[in-house]
Amino acid sequence: MKLKIIVLAKQVPDTRNVGKDAMTPEGTVNRSALPAIFNPEDLNALEQALQLKDQFPGTTVEILTMGPPRATDVIREGLFRGADGGYLLTDRAFAGADTLATSYALATAIQKIGMPDIVIGGRQAIDGDTAQVGPQVAQKLNLNQVTYVNKVNKIEDGKITVTRHIDGGVEVVEAPLPILLTVNGDAEPCRPRNAKLLMKYKRATAPMERTDDMPYKEEYEKKPYLTVTQWSVADIDGDYNQCGLAGSPTKVKAVQNIVFKAKESKRLTAADAEVEALVQELLENHTIG
Amino acid sequence: MNNVFVYCEIDQFQVEEVSFELLTKGRKLANRLGVKLEAIVAGTDIKNKVEQQILPYGVDILHVFDGKDLFPYTSKPHTDILVNLFKKEQPQICLMGATVIGRDLGPRVSSSLTSGLTADCTALEIGDYEDKKNNKTYTDLLYQIRPAFGGNIVATIVNPEHRPQMATVRSGVMKAEIINPQYNGQVIYENVSDYVPAEDYVVKVISRQVEKAKNNLKGAPIIVAGGYGVGSKEGFDLLRKLADELHGEVGASRAAVDAGFCEHDLQIGQTGVTVRPKVYIACGISGAIQHVAGMKESGIVISINTDPNAPINDIADYVITGSVEEVVPKLIKYYKENSK
Numbered sequence: 001m002k003l004k005i006i007v008l009a010k011q012v013p014d015t016r017n018v019g020k021d022a023m024t025p026e027g028t029v030n031r032s033a034l035p036a037i038f039n040p041e042d043l044n045a046l047e048q049a050l051q052l053k054d055q056f057p058g059t060t061v062e063i064l065t066m067g068p069p070r071a072t073d074v075i076r077e078g079l080f081r082g083a084d085g086g087y088l089l090t091d092r093a094f095a096g097a098d099t100l101a102t103s104y105a106l107a108t109a110i111q112k113i114g115m116p117d118i119v120i121g122g123r124q125a126i127d128g129d130t131a132q133v134g135p136q137v138a139q140k141l142n143l144n145q146v147t148y149v150n151k152v153n154k155i156e157d158g159k160i161t162v163t164r165h166i167d168g169g170v171e172v173v174e175a176p177l178p179i180l181l182t183v184n185g186d187a188e189p190c191r192p193r194n195a196k197l198l199m200k201y202k203r204a205t206a207p208m209e210r211t212d213d214m215p216y217k218e219e220y221e222k223k224p225y226l227t228v229t230q231w232s233v234a235d236i237d238g239d240y241n242q243c244g245l246a247g248s249p250t251k252v253k254a255v256q257n258i259v260f261k262a263k264e265s266k267r268l269t270a271a272d273a274e275v276e277a278l279v280q281e282l283l284e285n286h287t288i289g
Numbered sequence: 290m291n292n293v294f295v296y297c298e299i300d301q302f303q304v305e306e307v308s309f310e311l312l313t314k315g316r317k318l319a320n321r322l323g324v325k326l327e328a329i330v331a332g333t334d335i336k337n338k339v340e341q342q343i344l345p346y347g348v349d350i351l352h353v354f355d356g357k358d359l360f361p362y363t364s365k366p367h368t369d370i371l372v373n374l375f376k377k378e379q380p381q382i383c384l385m386g387a388t389v390i391g392r393d394l395g396p397r398v399s400s401s402l403t404s405g406l407t408a409d410c411t412a413l414e415i416g417d418y419e420d421k422k423n424n425k426t427y428t429d430l431l432y433q434i435r436p437a438f439g440g441n442i443v444a445t446i447v448n449p450e451h452r453p454q455m456a457t458v459r460s461g462v463m464k465a466e467i468i469n470p471q472y473n474g475q476v477i478y479e480n481v482s483d484y485v486p487a488e489d490y491v492v493k494v495i496s497r498q499v500e501k502a503k504n505n506l507k508g509a510p511i512i513v514a515g516g517y518g519v520g521s522k523e524g525f526d527l528l529r530k531l532a533d534e535l536h537g538e539v540g541a542s543r544a545a546v547d548a549g550f551c552e553h554d555l556q557i558g559q560t561g562v563t564v565r566p567k568v569y570i571a572c573g574i575s576g577a578i579q580h581v582a583g584m585k586e587s588g589i590v591i592s593i594n595t596d597p598n599a600p601i602n603d604i605a606d607y608v609i610t611g612s613v614e615e616v617v618p619k620l621i622k623y624y625k626e627n628s629k
Contacts, residue, residue: 103400128437130408132396135364139400144492145364147393161495167389169499171361175492249405249451253418253432256443265592265602270611272619278591278607279623286412286434286443287568287589288511288535289628 001155002058005049006110008121008137009042009063009078011071038074041122043190045183048152049120050082050191056155060084062113066094066105069208075228079201080193085225087113088206091232096245099128103136104242105233110141112236118160119180123148134182144175147182206230256285290378292350293319294453296371296385296394297330300499301360302338304330307386309465311458312346314413315384316468321415322429324381325349331370331481333360340476347468349475356481358490361497362390364397365489372401373484380453382431384413387457395457405448406455407433411462411510411567418447425449431456436567436588462510464536504538504554511537512566514557514584517544518573518594519613525551527617528572534621540564542580558583570620572613576601593617 013034046063053059063078063086065071075086089109097105110119119141124131131147138145148165153172155161161174165184203216206228210220220226233243241247268274283289295315297308312328319326326347330339331354343351354370371394375383383398385391387409399406412434418427431454433446448454506512513532515525525539532539540557541550557564558580569587574580576592576599584590585604592605593616602608609616 098405099396100400100403100405103396128408130396131392132399132406132408135393135396136400138364139368139397145393145397146492147364148389165389166497166499169497171497172495173363173492174495249403249448250407250433250446251418251420251449252444253447254445256445265605265608267597268607268609270609270616270619272623275609275616275619276623276627278609279620280627282568282589283624283627288624 001056002060003052003056003118003155004114004116005052005059005061005118005120006113006116007042007046007049007061007063007078007083008106008119008133009046009065009074010039010122010125011036011065011067011074012039012125012127036070036073038077039122039125041124041183041185042074043122044185044187045120045122045181046078046081046083047188047190048149048181048183049118051188052118052152052155053082062086064106064109064113065089066097066102069206069230072204072206072209072228075206076201076204077193079204080198081191082194082197085229087229087231089231089236090206090208091243093233093240093244093246096248097243098248098250099130099132099136100249101243101245101247103133103140104247105236105238106133107137107140108236108238109231110137112231115141115178117177117179119143119178121182123182123184131182134180138180141180143178143180145180145182146173146175149181149183150187152181201226204228291381292325292327292378293322293382294327294329294375294378294380294384296383296391297328297339297343298386298388298390299330299332299335299339299360301332302335304339304342305386305388305460306465307388307391307458307460308343309346310460310463311384311386312343312348313466314458314463315382316347318382318413318415318431319349322381327352327378327380329371329374330354331356331359331367333357335360336478344472344474344476345467345470346465347472347474351474351476353476353478354481354484355478356485359481361494362394363490363492363494364393365492366485367394368397368401369485369489370481371398374479375402375453383453383455385455385457387459391457395455399455402451402453404451404453404455405446406457407435407446408457410435410456410458411443413456413458418449420449430454459508459510460505462536506538506540506555506557506562506564509538509564510567511535511570512540512557512564512568512584512587513537513570513572514540514542514574515545515550515572515613516542516574516580517548518575519545519550520573522550524573524613527614531570531617531621531624534624535568537566537568542574542577544575544577571601571605572617574601575599576604
């Protein structure tokens with residue numbers, strides 16, 4: 001049995017290293033000001049996909065991501081670890097998307113790629129922590145979904161069995177293929193890069209990343225696998241009204257920055273007035289209450 | 290029409306605490322907006338078992354969906370119920386728990402209805418919104434307030450154009466309050482097959498293992514943790530009072546566990562539980578590296594310690610120099626006085 005698997009991956013700002021330029025005045029994330037990493041739970045998802053590829057030879061694993069051209073990093077990272085290819089959705093019109101507009105773009109791209117047996121991604125991304133994109137992509141493709149997966153147990157007779165986390169325990173679930181899965185951080189960590197694959201794919205790029213003065217330009221003509229597929233809204237026949245800021249029902253009304261100044265502590269005594277002032281401050285900024 | 294809806298989560302026949310918290314919040318929002326509070330509950334053989342748990346929170350209309358394969362929860366049938374009910378009832382607000390179920394169901398429903406959903410809200414308020422770009426003002430929207438971006442910012446989200454305005458809220462964030470044990474709400478027993486097509490029951494739960502956790506340290510938004518400086522078991526009772534007041538959980542350092550002040554499963558740190566609450570109140574904890582490893586990703590750290598140079602003070606946002614038995618009762622007192 002050969003499976004066709006699409007891994008949803010996101011390049012995320014490393015929210016553990018947030019500076020003061022992290023947000024734009026409009027309240028969206030200023031991605032260029034932050035170190036960018038492969039969203040951790042998407043790596044757990046990639047590992048589950050690669051294990052299925054090990055188990056079922058002939059299986060293909062492709063990475064789908066949306067972001068600026070530099071988000072091709074997550075596709076390269078996937079290739080280094082064993083993925084077969086990738087798709088980058090990049091277009092100014094995708095920018096400012098909330099989860100619904102993001103899932104519209106991803107689902108539309110998946111339809112363009114051709115329906116896989118399994119769509120798999122991390123449970124949530126560390127920059128938003130919403131866990132919404134997976135189920136929303138499933139809904140748009142009319143796929144069944146199983147979220148919070150710890151492990152794919154088996155695939156047999158067109159049915160997949162997984163163990164998933166539930167509040168206070170675990171559950172074993174069986175579902176027919178095709179299916180969308182989201183994977184927890186508790187699942188097995190992703191295998192490291194493979195040295196051979198690293199050599200093979202280190203120059204893999206999306207067309208938008210290329211410049212005329214690249215010394216190894218001619219390689220791209222000889223080795224088609226070094227070209228990452230890059231799609232705009234028009235390439236996936238997308239509806240501009242459902243993409244990016246325009247396709248996002250949620251709007252950010254206000255953003256309050258609570259980045260702490262390198263933990264400069266406020267010192268108080270146990271005096272009543274000081275304790276009361278602290279409680280009032282915490283209530284006012286919604287920290288407690 | 291245009292009422293506030295709450296999806297009630299159940300564990301077989303028992304409605305989950307988070308749902309009571311949301312019903313309480315939903316009641317307040319409905320009062321503010323001058324509309325009704327409606328609730329939805331779906332499960333198997335739940336008729337006459339769940340109604341009296343839900344109605345006392347001030348529910349005007351309760352929709353009961355009692356059907357063979359509705360428990361344990363699977364995504365599609367519960368989505369069908371909400372989507373088809375909402376198409377008919379046109380709610381303006383829908384709340385659900387930011388639980389594994391709520392976070393599986395909410396996005397699927399919002400995608401079906403093309404409505405906005407905000408996950409893990411820490412506060413919900415009603416207010417106006419001015420869209421400066423389009424020069425439009427919206428009145429009485431739901432402000433969905435949540436930390437974002439790894440807890441580095443707090444964002445207020447609104448959904449101006451789309452309904453319902455959907456939000457999920459974690460357990461323990463809101464307070465549950467019974468309005469009236471005999472609250473006179475209407476119960477509607479819905480015909481499940483009118484809502485869920487037979488082919489949507491294809492995902493099967495083969496087995497389930499659920500252990501009721503003794504504590505909820507891992508997911509707790511607020512933790513009151515005690516160290517050796519708490520001094521005694523009785524001292525921990527005081528911490529528990531503060532934690533109850535703040536809807537938080539009690540944790541401990543290894544030193545406190547080793548001294549026998551509290552149970553082992555409360556231990557936070559490298560060899561205990563790792564926590565990342567919004568607020569961590571460290572009471573009489575010196576702050577050994579092993580302890581800090583288990584709590585350093587907390588949002589705001591408040592340290593209460595007689596030693597102004599305790600290592601934990603270096604990573605604290607607020608340092609109160611004083612003894613636990615003096616400061617903690619004051620925190621309780623002023624919280625009670627100042628919170629609504």
